Amino acid sequence: MTEENLINILLVEDDEVDIMNVQRAFRKNNINNPLFIARNGLEALEMLQADKIPKPHVIILDINMPKMNGLEFLQEVRSDEKLKRISVFVMTTSNEDSDKINAYNLNVAGYILKPLSFEKFIQSMSTLNSYWKLCERPSM
Amino acid sequence: MNEDRFVQCQKQLAQVKKEFEEFVYLVSHDLNAPIRAISNLLGWISEDLGPNIPDDVQQNIKLLQDRAQRLEKMLSAILALSRVSRTNLETGYIELPAFLENISEKYRNNNSFITIQAEPIGFTTYYQKLSAVINELLTNALKHSDKELTTIQLTATRVNNFLQLLITDNGSGFAPEIQERIFSLFYTARSKEETENIGAGLTVARSITNFAGGNLTINQAKAGEGSSFILLWPLHILETT
Ligand SMILES: [Mg+2]
Numbered sequence: 001m002t003e004e005n006l007i008n009i010l011l012v013e014d015d016e017v018d019i020m021n022v023q024r025a026f027r028k029n030n031i032n033n034p035l036f037i038a039r040n041g042l043e044a045l046e047m048l049q050a051d052k053i054p055k056p057h058v059i060i061l062d063i064n065m066p067k068m069n070g071l072e073f074l075q076e077v078r079s080d081e082k083l084k085r086i087s088v089f090v091m092t093t094s095n096e097d098s099d100k101i102n103a104y105n106l107n108v109a110g111y112i113l114k115p116l117s118f119e120k121f122i123q124s125m126s127t128l129n130s131y132w133k134l135c136e137r138p139s140m
Numbered sequence: 141m142n143e144d145r146f147v148q149c150q151k152q153l154a155q156v157k158k159e160f161e162e163f164v165y166l167v168s169h170d171l172n173a174p175i176r177a178i179s180n181l182l183g184w185i186s187e188d189l190g191p192n193i194p195d196d197v198q199q200n201i202k203l204l205q206d207r208a209q210r211l212e213k214m215l216s217a218i219l220a221l222s223r224v225s226r227t228n229l230e231t232g233y234i235e236l237p238a239f240l241e242n243i244s245e246k247y248r249n250n251n252s253f254i255t256i257q258a259e260p261i262g263f264t265t266y267y268q269k270l271s272a273v274i275n276e277l278l279t280n281a282l283k284h285s286d287k288e289l290t291t292i293q294l295t296a297t298r299v300n301n302f303l304q305l306l307i308t309d310n311g312s313g314f315a316p317e318i319q320e321r322i323f324s325l326f327y328t329a330r331s332k333e334e335t336e337n338i339g340a341g342l343t344v345a346r347s348i349t350n351f352a353g354g355n356l357t358i359n360q361a362k363a364g365e366g367s368s369f370i371l372l373w374p375l376h377i378l379e380t381t
Contacts, residue, residue, distance in 0.1 A: 015177070017177035017180055017181060018173075020180075024184065093172055093176075094169070095219075114176065
């Protein structure tokens with residue numbers, strides 16, 4: 001991988017408008033990272049395990065979703081030898097401590113509340129982007 | 141009623157309360173997503189239309205956005221109410237007057253003058269909850285002020301097993317006939333057109349106080365004299381079930 005390579009991002013989100021929200025924020029802030037989208041945990045897991053998309057460095061994860069919710073998905077990711085190192089940002093409307101504790105127990109890089117801290121999310125994204133450019137990482 | 145029956149009733153009551161809180165939480169949480177979507181989409185529509193929107197359309201979009209925002213605020217107030225018994229349950233030792241000084245500091249500016257008179261009292265309590273209530277009372281005093289310089293006096297004394305905190309301001313106060321209503325959910329003293337306020341702060345403050353086993357009331361002689369709130373807060377943590 002060369003330095004110019006942007007990190008791949010997978011967005012796991014069931015709400016169409018929330019997906020548009022992320023896409024618009026990316027466009028507005030000139031974030032040109034490849035963005036892949038899955039509509040629930042199960043779909044995301046299948047995409048990842050069947051190598052349907054290039055392996056993402058970062059996953060943005062909603063919690064409340066049909067079929068497989070965010071925390072269940074996160075559990076699967078953390079117990080998968082090939083996926084467990086991916087940085088995951090939870091982005092949810094749930095302000096419940098239990099969800100936060102469960103998420104951090106599964107090693108998330110951040111927990112972001114929709115929609116108020118969206119600016120913070122964008123900042124984290126660009127920080128993470130430069131961070132990844134600086135860091136050596138195992139070849140995927 | 142015999143004792144067994146009484147205990148059983150209490151258990152049932154606790155169960156119903158818990159179910160009610162869960163219901164309120166779920167409803168307000170799930171209604172939030174579509175409202176947020178409406179808000180977002182409106183913003184995008186006006187962004188995408190650019191600067192050449194007819195004035196009346198622009199005005200209607202703005203009104204719609206205001207209403208969506210109000211709805212969002214109302215829902216988060218309901219959420220806050222449903223979470224009173226489940227959040228900020230950490231207990232810790234606090235000392236007066238330092239605790240009051242810390243909270244008041246961020247409300248001090250050129251338009252406000254806050255004085256604190258407190259007996260030295262130290263006790264262990266739900267300090268985040270007490271802080272939330274005091275923050276709300278200060279916010280409330282400043283929000284309703286009609287003076288250029290709002291003065292707020294905090295007086296803390298020990299009354300039996302309670303901390304008694306008096307919060308007195310020099311604002312316009314509340315007319316006697318609305319003094320109890322100001323604690324009702326979504327009651328605002330001014331028209332909702334004129335204020336960003338949705339009328340939930342004091343409701344939440346009282347609900348938190350009740351949870352802790354305290355009491356929050358307003359004590360004011362007549363309209364136009366500034367308001368005085370009396371907060372009674374237990375000096376011991378009560379066993380709640
Ligand atoms: Mg969702």
